[in-house]
């Protein structure tokens with residue numbers, strides 16, 4: 001079974017810095033990690049390869065330093081790593097990111113299954129996985145917490161707010177995973193040594209993929225950030241004191257004044 005895992009390098013913090021002029025993410029100077037849910041995608045792919053054979057390929061679109069997350073994926077046990085990188089990709093929104101990654105996937109020798117994380121902790125849109133599936137014209141199941149494969153048939157447990165549903169579908173398929181799906185393994189020492197000493201990362205740019213220039217980067221991105229801001233909290237907390245019965249009455253009066261009750 002040939003499996004692709006889309007892996008994004010993200011800042012190691014939930015506090016994404018944003019350029020106030022451009023409204024774009026500032027990545028320079030921020031320590032980076034594999035997007036946490038993408039590690040679970042890697043783990044699921046390696047587990048399936050161990051069970052059914054085949055090959056796991058990780059793809060990341062990003063600047064040259066995104067090689068670091070690909071090296072980590074190689075150290076965990078994936079077979080191939082591809083960095084999709086070109087200055088022409090700078091400023092891509094989710095639409096253009098998904099187009100570019102889709103074209104990279106089409107450039108592979110084929111695939112049965114694609115894993116993405118449910119969402120990236122910086123951009124947080126959860127759009128890229130579903131957009132790739134749409135571009136490729138294959139089924140998708142999002143929010144996966146379990147997966148069973150029998151031949152071409154796939155059964156996916158999909159998390160809902162108040163329960164779960166079981167989706168039956170077929171390969172080829174794209175699945176976005178939640179962290180409940182598995183416990184990612186740590187890279188072994190041998191895995192780390194091999195990843196850094198022996199395994200190469202292929203780099204594919206716009207020309208390698210014969211991409212349409214008019215569909216790349218910031219200019220082709222239909223989503224424009226008009227304003228970014230940190231919400232302010234103007235209301236202050238108030239502590240009621242004195243006799244608890246009186247406090248309760250005062251609280252109820254205040255809630256009535258605010259029309260909460």
Ligand SMILES: Cc1cc2nc3c(=O)[nH]c(=O)nc-3n(C[C@H](O)[C@H](O)[C@H](O)COP(=O)(O)OP(=O)(O)OC[C@H]3O[C@@H](n4cnc5c(N)ncnc54)[C@H](O)[C@@H]3O)c2cc1C
Nearest residue numbers: 024061091093094097116117119120123124125126127128
């Ligand atoms: C309005 C807007 C404007 C933006 N402008 C810029 C900009 O100017 N410059 C800039 O650098 N970024 C910009 N971004 C961020 C950029 O769009 C995102 O980094 C990218 O499109 C992925 O979106 P996301 O982070 O929401 O991923 P999600 O859709 O939340 O990611 C879901 C999954 O898709 C896969 N995935 C996502 N991105 C990648 C990737 N790059 N490589 C491999 N797999 C991936 C991963 O498996 C991930 O878990 C912008 C985002 C928005 C919403």
